[in-house]
Amino acid sequence: MSWNGGDDAGGGWQANGGENVASGGWSGGAATNGATNGDVSFGGGGDAFGSGGDAFGAGDGFGGGDEGGGGGACRNCGQEGHFARECPEPRQMTGECFNCGEVGHNKADCPNPRVERPFSGQCKNCLKEGHRVSECTEPREMGHLFKGVPDKTDEEAWAMVVDADQDRDLDDFRLAFKTYLKALKTNSIPINLAQLEKTLRDDKMNVFLIALEKEISDVMTIVSPDGKLDCKYVLGFYFSDKPRRKNAVEGWPADPEDNIKRLEDAGFVEDRRVPKCANCGELGHIRKNCSEEQEEPIGRPEVKCMVCQELGHRARDCKQERPDPFACRNCKQHGHTSRECPEPRSAEGVECRKCHEMGHFSNECPNAPKFECRNCGEEGHKASECEKPRVMKCRNCGEEGHVSRECDKPRDPSTVTCRNCDEVGHFSKECPKPRDWSRVKCPICEEMGHGPRKCPKANEAGGGGFDTGGASGFGGGAESSGGFGGGFDSAPAASAGGGGWDSGVNVSSGGGW
Template identity: 55%
Template sequence: MSDVPDMSPEEAWEMLKKADAERDLDDFRKAVPIYVKAVPGTTLNQLEQGFRDSDFAVHLIALEKEVSLTHTIVNLQGKIDCKYVVGFYFSAKPKRAKFADGWPASPEENIERLADAGYVMDRMVPKCINCRELGHLSKSCPNERVEHERVVVMCYNCNEQGHRARDCTQPRVDKFACRNCKQSGHKSSDCPEPRSAEGVECKRCNEMGHFAKDCPTGGSSACHNCGEEDHKSKECDKPRNMDLVTCRNCDNTGHLSKDCPEPKNWSKVTCSNCGENGHTHRRCVKPAAEADDGPGGGATNEGIGGEGDWEEGGTATGGGAGWESADAAPAASTSDW
């Protein structure tokens, strides 16, 4: 701790109090080793108990976390291979679901864990890239040479393997260009050109190149809710006729996809990021594209029953009731725990 400033215990404690009052975690982390140097032998569980007795806002939390082979967990006294990783938080309880795993169940358990907690540090031991073991390099590895699978390089510009976009010889493609006129500089929602049907799939006949309103096969204009001809579904005040509902998951009538008894049909799920079937944008391995809510963009049939339900005549909804594309669209919703 030669690089840690020398202070008296009172000065170091005042530094902790000041950082806590200002809710500055960086300064608080820096003050902890200064106090430990001023009061040798101080442990993390003793510090946490002192912070609670002084009504500090900062909590020391002992978390269950996996560390790599090349790293270890070291406590304030230099003991290696501790079990828990110490973290600094403004609450004794996790604020987000992703922090809940590995969090102590109670303050009492946290104090017990802190007795075997510390900071993650590099072991400073070489790791062989051939056998993945510690203690030697690959050039002196006693084991047989292992052929590891190489990562395939994919060009983002032309989608071919073997080179990166920076080395691509093909003309540069603007993947964020307007989907209507294919020009750069604006989104399709702001496009000054007439709306193009190129690349558009008709919702009536499923053929490409025209909109449903221009479909040459015609189609029924009846209400999708009750089946009568004199009004649209958004104007309908009658109970929904479930015999008119076609499940987007199994193609059978009489129920919504969120109530479908069949396993989810991923072949009908279209990724809103890459446009391919079989996965949602959350599982897409390709770089995220800029959102575009104009022609050809916007809502997709992504996420049957899991990330939104979608029924006959419409696209994804959050409520499962479905909606007709010619009548109304649902409002977007988000949630955060």
């Protein structure tokens, strides 16, 4: 082979041949090019790159004419000149609705009730097709139980069980036990947990297979190694046939015979693989397919807007005008605060302390009970607002013309209300019941619950003593302003040596008492 085969040869890369050698080069020559003697040339005829037939740019090519189909037609309306995303025509729904099965709309816009269609998927329980997991009555496919478990013969797997039992390692024992179960299942040998427990006891092994009675969730189930669903007892591995913890006593078998019976219906706890409705709490469907009335979930947090105080959206999504936090709370104007506001006080947003309604103050409450004037006995005003002459009425005898402190009659206990127990007939100092300190207000700290003797703030102020130079001591020094005249024998300021009974200095003038 050579790059040039001779005078009559086609140009390019081809084999050396005679005069009429078929051209196989990159470009056909003058006499023997691809159109004359060859059918595979880069620029010749036949199946050439740029000529007719099956060329790249003609016929059935990428950008070919009418014979090639394709083109630039819209997938929605079939017209040319625009894409489907730019189509002015309404979207054509050619498929079936997933909800009702009709053609012409999708599931989101479906006005019809949901229609149950035949299920053609795979069951999650038995891995067979044609039914849902909620309708499955077949045993569970237990291939997932042996995931990651090595493949061994039954003799090798039992040797692993013996070794793990001698090492007293429960993790290794569980793996070896599953390896043995896998070997039995591979050989199509039925798995009998009760018989395995008897074998362990006959060989005097350390690990016990215990069938426990436990309460599990309704979305879980107990599956036997053979795939039987809804077993009653949970299989456990222990080093003793007696419970060692208090929480295991309740579900522990009574004796070995009871344990053997339980192992006939024992297995592992697994997911039921059936959905649970969050609306009605039943198994077999989810919330959006529930036929019951939709209820709002209890305990779900609610979103509250801090601008309009409404539920359902955040402040960032609120469409109302946001109030200015620096404006006056009374007139909503700028430049002053609410205490400096010249406008009358607004009752907008005010809660009445009497009727707990919004929009008015408690002194203007229309729902408040009418009070009686103690002066004239009429309703609608107080005695301080009464326009009639003042009438003096004694609270002791009930007569007019004098007050109770001027009454010459004996004190009537029936008109007295005790401030300790609120009963009528005695004073608080004569009350037979224990002192109610919750009604007592301290005059020092003005807090309820104690008197001045037990007030914790009574001695916190700087109280002086006989030898203190404080603000109120008996022996204040020359610079102190408290005390009884600055001390009993105080010295002048220039040579004062401190207060006291005797300063030890000749005093020209004593403060004294």
